[in-house]
Amino acid sequence: xxxxxWGIIGCGDVTEKKSGPAFNKVPSSKLVAVMRRxxxxxxxxxxxxxxxxxxxxxxxxxNDEEVNAIYVATxxxxxxxxxxxxxxxxxxxxxxxxxxLNAKQAQQLxxxxxxxxxxxxxxxxxxxxxxxxxxxxxxxxxxxxxxxTVQLRxxxxxxxxxxxxxxxxxxxQPELSGGGYFHDLAPHQLDLMLYFFGEPVHYQGFGLNQAxxxxxxxxxxxxxLFKSNVVVNGSWCFxxxxxxxxxxxxxxxxxxxxxxxxxxxxxxxxxxxGEQILDFEQPENIQLPMINSMVGYLNNxxxxxxxxxxxxxLMKIIDAFSTKIx
Numbered sequence: 001x002x003x004x005x006w007g008i009i010g011c012g013d014v015t016e017k018k019s020g021p022a023f024n025k026v027p028s029s030k031l032v033a034v035m036r037r038x039x040x041x042x043x044x045x046x047x048x049x050x051x052x053x054x055x056x057x058x059x060x061x062x063n064d065e066e067v068n069a070i071y072v073a074t075x076x077x078x079x080x081x082x083x084x085x086x087x088x089x090x091x092x093x094x095x096x097x098x099x100x101l102n103a104k105q106a107q108q109l110x111x112x113x114x115x116x117x118x119x120x121x122x123x124x125x126x127x128x129x130x131x132x133x134x135x136x137x138x139x140x141x142x143x144x145x146x147x148x149t150v151q152l153r154x155x156x157x158x159x160x161x162x163x164x165x166x167x168x169x170x171x172x173q174p175e176l177s178g179g180g181y182f183h184d185l186a187p188h189q190l191d192l193m194l195y196f197f198g199e200p201v202h203y204q205g206f207g208l209n210q211a212x213x214x215x216x217x218x219x220x221x222x223x224x225l226f227k228s229n230v231v232v233n234g235s236w237c238f239x240x241x242x243x244x245x246x247x248x249x250x251x252x253x254x255x256x257x258x259x260x261x262x263x264x265x266x267x268x269x270x271x272x273x274g275e276q277i278l279d280f281e282q283p284e285n286i287q288l289p290m291i292n293s294m295v296g297y298l299n300n301x302x303x304x305x306x307x308x309x310x311x312x313x314l315m316k317i318i319d320a321f322s323t324k325i326x
Contacts, residue, residue, distance in 0.1 A: 002028065004029045004030070004298055005066055005067055005068045006030065007061045008031065008033070008035065008070075008071045010035070010082075018287050019125075019285065023071075025285065027295070028295055029291065032051065032053060033066070034053075035054065035057070053066075062089055069091055070093050071094045072096060074096075077178075079105075080108060083095050083120065084108075087112050087116040090118070092121075093119070093121070095120060097123050097124055097187040097311075098177075098184075098187045102178060102315060103318070119297075120308050121306055122311040125290035127305060129280075129282065129283075131266075131278075135260065143256065143271055144251065145253040146254045148231070148252050148253060148254060150193065151248075151249070152193075153246050153249075154189065154234075154235070155245060156237070157245060158239055160185070160238060161245070171183075171216075172216045180217055182318075185263075186318065186321075187318065190318065191306070197230045197232070198227060198228060199226065201226065201227050203224040203225070205320055205321035207321065208325055211239035218238040218239045220322065221321070256270045267280075
């Protein structure tokens, strides 16, 4: 098995615990270089994480002969350019979510993957967490019969507890993030819907800026109809009182229900056998199972855990849900 020597472009907060350390915990994987435009911060990251090389220029990292794979972990506004630059050099690429600012850019990236005959994986890492693998298995086993409707709610205060607080809040600058907190958090939820239910045939929604605390919309609503006739309704609001915070997904079927928090650790199953609460322990580095699967893919041992084509579909849904009406 070939060792995948990773270079990270954008060694910011998301890489501190969620992903960065995991590259050295997966067999046949090693983190060998990191890049951040702030040289002091790049050097500090490398020292703290025992990474042998650091750069403040992405081109220097891309020309490092030891590196043979790239992880793009910058804000979304630069995902497209960095990913294409890596593909041009023949590197496989792992890209943070959302994969780009919008569906048009996502399609440009998909076209580049095809043009360069490259390999690209999108960091929808919840697909590989045990809690969501269990939910998928329950659905496939018809534990709640045929799924009729799914109700998604993510309501948070103006400073969501779910968001990393260590860096300047680029998440509420649409030119950097694509939108607001919705663009940062909803990809996890909506990608799981695609993972669970397959091909969507119709989707629509709207977004508005109710509180006008910044330039980003803070209230988004949307619906998806899947080919399987499953209907998903979602509500995202980032201007509620802290006492009203909620993260809830309810799947109602013909013979029961499954409910859970997308950013939580337990699942409640109700059916003819009664009620069960299933608890899960998340990995210390939450992207580790995804990185393990990705390394397997790059060594031709398993399929791509999340393709750019799937991410294009997701971005089309996000764009539709973000249609401005006010």
